[in-house]
Structures are given as C-alpha cells and as structure tokens.
Amino acid sequence: MQAAPTPQLTFLHVEPLFYAIDDGEHIADPHGHPGKLLAVEACIVTAPTEAINALRACVRQAGADVEEIIAAPKAAALAALTPEERQEGAVVIDLGAGTTGIAVFAEDTLIHCETLAVGGVRLTRDLAAKLQTTFAAAERVKLHFGAVANAFDPREAVSAPRLGADGRLEASTALRGAIADTMSPRLYEMLLMVRDRLARAGLMSADGPQRVVLVGGGAMIPGVRDLAVEALGMPVRLGRPFELCGFDHSDVGPDYATSAGLLRHRLDGPVLDLVDDGFHPSLAQAAATVRNTVHGMWNWLRENF
Numbered sequence: 001m002q003a004a005p006t007p008q009l010t011f012l013h014v015e016p017l018f019y020a021i022d023d024g025e026h027i028a029d030p031h032g033h034p035g036k037l038l039a040v041e042a043c044i045v046t047a048p049t050e051a052i053n054a055l056r057a058c059v060r061q062a063g064a065d066v067e068e069i070i071a072a073p074k075a076a077a078l079a080a081l082t083p084e085e086r087q088e089g090a091v092v093i094d095l096g097a098g099t100t101g102i103a104v105f106a107e108d109t110l111i112h113c114e115t116l117a118v119g120g121v122r123l124t125r126d127l128a129a130k131l132q133t134t135f136a137a138a139e140r141v142k143l144h145f146g147a148v149a150n151a152f153d154p155r156e157a158v159s160a161p162r163l164g165a166d167g168r169l170e171a172s173t174a175l176r177g178a179i180a181d182t183m184s185p186r187l188y189e190m191l192l193m194v195r196d197r198l199a200r201a202g203l204m205s206a207d208g209p210q211r212v213v214l215v216g217g218g219a220m221i222p223g224v225r226d227l228a229v230e231a232l233g234m235p236v237r238l239g240r241p242f243e244l245c246g247f248d249h250s251d252v253g254p255d256y257a258t259s260a261g262l263l264r265h266r267l268d269g270p271v272l273d274l275v276d277d278g279f280h281p282s283l284a285q286a287a288a289t290v291r292n293t294v295h296g297m298w299n300w301l302r303e304n305f
Contacts, residue, residue, distance in 0.1 A: 010052045013045040015110045045071050045113045073101030075261030076215045080239030089209035095218025123183050130182040133162045148184040151223030152176045191231035213239040215257035
C-alpha cells in the first residue's frame, strides 16, 4: 500500500477496495452518503519510474506510442480468470522467463499484485550446470524434455548435448529423471516464494482466495500443476485465454495470457474520444471491425514474440 507517489515510483493502477465516511463502516460506494471525511483503502500497483521511462523510450524508438501501461500479472488475470473466479477470489501466478507475477482478485477487484525477480531462467541455469552445457542448449533441453513431479519416465534417455574438451558442443544423452531432479527443487522453491508473499499479504488464511490459476511459459512444464498443489496447498488449474473475439483458442496456451490480457483490457474499454461523432456502424460492421482488429494484433504478437 502506498499513500502518495514518489519520484522513484510511478502509479500503474489504483483499485479502490472500500470506502469509509467519518471513520464509519466500510461501504462499497460513497455516493449519496453524508459526511465530512472520506477515506478509501485501495490496492495500489507501482513500478520504478526509471524502468517505465526506459520502456516508453524503447517503444518510441520502435515507431509506436504508449497509450497505457498495464501490470503484467493483472493483464494475465484478465485473460485467464473466469468471471466467477474474479468474483469469488483466485490467485493468478504467471511463471515467466525472468519474473514470476502474482495477481489476486476478489469481488471482481484486483486486491494484490506484485512481481518476483525469479523465473524460468533459473531453471535453465541449473540445467546448464548439471548437464555441463551452454545456456542455449540447456534451454532447448528444458523446452523439449523438461518435466517435474511424476509426469515423465525417469529412465527415458533424451538428447542433451554437452561441452566437449575443445569447448564445443558434442552429442550426448541424459535421463529425464536427472533433468526433473534438477528442475523440481528450483521450481518448488519459486512456488514457495509465492506462498510466502501471499502469506505476508494476509491472503493465505481461510478467508483468502481458495484457488490458483497458473499461466506463463512455466505453466507448460509437464507436472507443474501437481507441484503447485503441493507447494500452495489449494486447487490449481492451468489457465489460458478464453472468450476473446477473433482468437483461435485451439493454439493459444498459457504463455499467451499476458498478451491476450492486454488485448482484452483495450477492447473491453475502448477510448470513445477516438470515435467520430458522426459514425454509427451497424452491428455487423462493428463485429467485423473488432474481429479484424484483433486478428491483426494477434498476428503481430505471434510474429514478434
């Protein structure tokens, strides 16, 4: 929680949780209530100002303008959570390459959001050390043969090139059991870090969210759901974008949750000032416009990411 902005931090989101008038009971909407002092408790999401400025400069150099910046965990939640989950309470964990995002929704409101500086890169580094190979080779092994928990045959031998005496990669094999034994402790540690952050925020009690949705590239690791159930102690499902006009949902996995959430945020809340007052499209024209716009943005995301 933050009371006022500072030069080092930039506000991304301010989500009101409840209001109070003259130190009275909590109310959802203060409109029409008499009083002298209005207080509000809110979930405030901030980001380092230097990072925000660098991001804007990078986008401008690419020839585009930044309309709005959305916290990645919130965007992922917008794409992967059902209306029921947002209302009743759920935790979204975005297992990314360099970071792990956490977003918690309850009563259709974002109540907690943060990002941990740990991600799949750590798994790759551990594998590179274990297999005595390069980071790039370890990343390929992780993507093709990585698994945790019991979602694999530990005796299966797979291709895992290693560095030879001359410093170049040479053909080699490794057991999937050895790969899983390397990945599982690190991934379990990351999930325990998430549990600890939720506990610090008072969200691991009986009144807190009772379900978890996993998204991000890390959610595609076989066996990760079972490992998350063990680490977090609550039901876990794998999330993917849903009910977004123009998507071919058959090939949209958990790794596209953040990108899809950005599209949902933009399409669910269009900037009406940009619409010509004299433009009155028919329902068919409006549907075609949205469909073509989403297809164009989706194709751009797939080609560039």
